Amino acid sequence: MPLLDIRDLRIDFGSTRVVDGVSLSLAEGGCLALVGESGCGKSVTALSIARLLPTPPARYAAGEIALQGRDVLRMTPAELRAIRGGVVSYVFQEPGASLNPVLRVGAQIRETLRLHRPREAGETEVVRLLKQVGIPAPEQRTRDYPHQLSGGMQQRVMIAMALAAAPKLLVADEPTTALDVTIQAQIIELLAELRRQLGMAILLITHNLGIVGDLADRVAVMYAGQIVEEAATGDLLRRPLHPYTQALLRSAPILGREQDRLEAIPGTVPVPGQWPAGCRFAPRCPMARSECREQVPVLAPCGGDRLVRCPFVET
Amino acid sequence: MPLLDVQDLRVHLPVRGPVWSRPTVVRAVDGVSLTVEAGEAVGLVGESGCGKTTLGRAVLRLVEPTAGRIVFDGRELTKLERGALRGLRRRMQMVFQDPFNSLNPRRTVGESVGEALDIHRLAPTRAARSERIAGLLTSVGLDPAHADRYPHEFSGGQRQRIGIARALAVDPQLLVCDEPVSALDVSVQAQVINLLRDVQRERGLAYLFISHDLAVVEHFCQRIAVMYLGRVVETGPSRAVCRQPRHPYTQALLSAVPVVDPQSKRPRIILTGEVPSPLAPPPGCPFHPRCPVAEGRCRTEAPALRMGSDGRAVACHLAGD
Structure with missing residues (x-):
């Protein structure tokens, strides 16, 4: 049984569909980007795992989210409290906005401990967690307020808070987007190390294909509310279908490669509510044929354990 | 030099x-x-x-x-x-990072691009001014007919094009x-x-x-x-x-x-x-x-x-x- 199994999830905001039939599966200890x-x-898909979306405006229109075999969408408030933190924890993009500015970071970690592991909710465990996420001089840092820490250190505190509840699954939503490249490299390294040490599964949400190679075993690519391709990381990066x-x-410049012009994708990303009929990428696709604009392609197996939402893929 | x-x-x-x-x-x-x-x-x-x-x-x-x-x-x-x-x-002109905050939301694209022309008195007549604005929008890949629209009607990439057109206005x-x-x-x-x-x-x-x-x-x-x-x-x-x-x-x-x-x-x-x-x-x-x-x-x-x-x-x- 997979740790997380999302089946045909559909989510609306008001009358606008934003997630349109997403299925994902993540094994214990695995990492999916x-x-x-x-x-x-x-991000909406990620937030739905612990049912964190405000309803309304959000509405779970269809599908199921099985976490350890139990459907999150049918859980009672008490059951939800038990899985939030205890089974699935989150790390978000802006650590500065996620931390409480008027509480010392030690107190914030202790609060999580009290809720999930009350017997260990002491200074020793707080220091151990800060040390585990690579914060130097953790004994002193517990007394710091969030604004006294840099962005990279704040993100480490966020990760320590997520670990305090000893989750089975860490959802990292753009965890390095607000950070500098050298700090981004440190945080990715830390997440990979924690995964090895703790056997914790990670769902990495990102717009940057560059960072998935260091962390994820599998990658699912989304476009306009749907998954368009899913494959093992190496296969997807080496031979995208x-x-x-x-x-x-192809559109991003690569260090060390000489090219006069970048291969830009024409047009813009369609916003929810304005998704084109047929294949949603067709208006921007260099290979689109007339039938692409009429028929909606299905996400179909395509050799090995790959899935692709395009009937004209050459394998 | x-x-x-x-x-x-x-x-x-x-x-x-x-x-x-x-x-x-x-x-x-x-x-x-x-x-x-x-x-x-x-x-x-x-x-x-x-x-x-x-x-x-x-x-x-x-x-x-x-x-x-x-x-x-x-x-x-x-x-x-x-x-x-x-x-x-x-x-010398500047193009900013955030195309959402660097354009005045209450001005049409034509007004934003045209303002620089006015400050530096580069368009003697109204006709010359709108012709220049249309030319600038075309040169950054936008439809000149969109000069009457407001920034919120454009995507981020299009807004950055507007920012570039505004910077190019004064040559x-x-x-x-x-x-x-x-x-x-x-x-x-x-x-x-x-x-x-x-x-x-x-x-x-x-x-x-x-x-x-x-x-x-x-x-x-x-x-x-x-x-x-x-x-x-x-x-x-x-x-x-x-x-x-x-x-x-x-x-x-x-x-x-x-x-x-x-x-x-x-x-x-x-x-x-x-x-x-x-x-x-x-x-x-x-x-x-x-x-x-x-x-x-x-x-x-x-x-x-x-x-x-x-x-x-x-x-x-x-x-x-």
Whole structure:
């Protein structure tokens, strides 16, 4: 039984669909990256795992989210409290906005401990957690307020808070986007190390295909509310099959490669509510044929354990 | 003679702490020299807080420099009075990072682009003005019929095109671009970079291109200057610097850039610690607390930026050519 098994999830905001039939599966200790641009539905999918979306405006229109075999969408408030933190924890993009500015960081970690592991909710455990996430001089740092720490250190505190509840699954939503490259490298390294040490599964949400290679075993690419391609990380990065994944990988400049012009993708990312009929990437796709604009392609197996939402893929 | 010649520029900004504390200054830019030739794109890279944005703004005198000289096309900007400065400002423009906050939401696109034409009295008649606006919108790949629309009706990439059209309105020779694609979706970034290169070729524009993204800078710029804590630590042709970085900081920065292709993975130099606060920069070489190869004199003696014979310069005691 997989740790997380999302089946055909559909989420509406008011009358606008933002997630349209997403299925994902993550084994215990595994790492899956969910990649896509703004508005593709990746963060909404991530938040739905612990049912964190405010309803209304959000509405779970269809599907199920099985966490350790139990459907999150049918849980009672008491059951939800037990899985939030205890089974699934989150780390978000802006650590500065997620931490309480008027509480010392030690107190914030202790609060999580009291809720989930009350017997260990002491200074020793707080210091151990801060040390585990690589914060130097943790005994002193517990007394710091969030504004006294740099962005990278704040993100480490957020990760320590997430670990305090000893979750089985860590959802990291753009955990390095607000950080500098050298700090980004440190945080990715830390997440990989924690995964090895603790056997904790990670769902990495990102727009940056560059960082998935260091962490994820599998990658799912989202576009306009749907998964368009899913494969093992190496396969996907080396030989992307869906035209969108291919275009995304080709459009970014690569260090050390000489090219006069970048291969830009024409047009813009369609916003929810304005998704085109047929294949949603067709208006921007260099390979689109007339039937692409009429028929909605299905996410179909395509050799090995790959899935692609394009009937014209050459394998 | 270079189009832009910055000499030993310093920008020290006052920092206000609690009322009882002594007033302090942050040395945001601390002795930077660099040149931009006509038609050349020079990249300014570094992490947040290194002073690259302040430097870009000081070049246009949007922030007042504390010391040093900025010479634009033979005239020293730092000594100009307001009126004379306005005339020169026409020849250098800025493109900002956030296309959502840099356009007035209550003005149509035509008004925003046209304002610069009015200030510098570049369109004598109404007809000439609208013709010019239409031409500018076309040149950045927008439909001239959209001049009557408001910014919220456009996507991020289109808004950045509007920002570029506004900057081009006065026919500048130098464009200072501060992270022009960082706020855009990945699939749209390439469009804007291609556009910037097209206008560079058509108009012979020079760029001071500020970015934290080394791959973008290597692609777009002919030369590159790497900044750390308010100083330039390495400069040279962008290809050479990115292939064979000489300063340990540049080496670490390049190795930290995520690589998509799992097979071309290089060993990564993970820097320990963080960028020190510019309020209390370390003595000696500003990079020594994080430097993997630092030795005794790095802690006491600040290295000067030494020019090599190959057009490259490094500020490191230990870097060979």
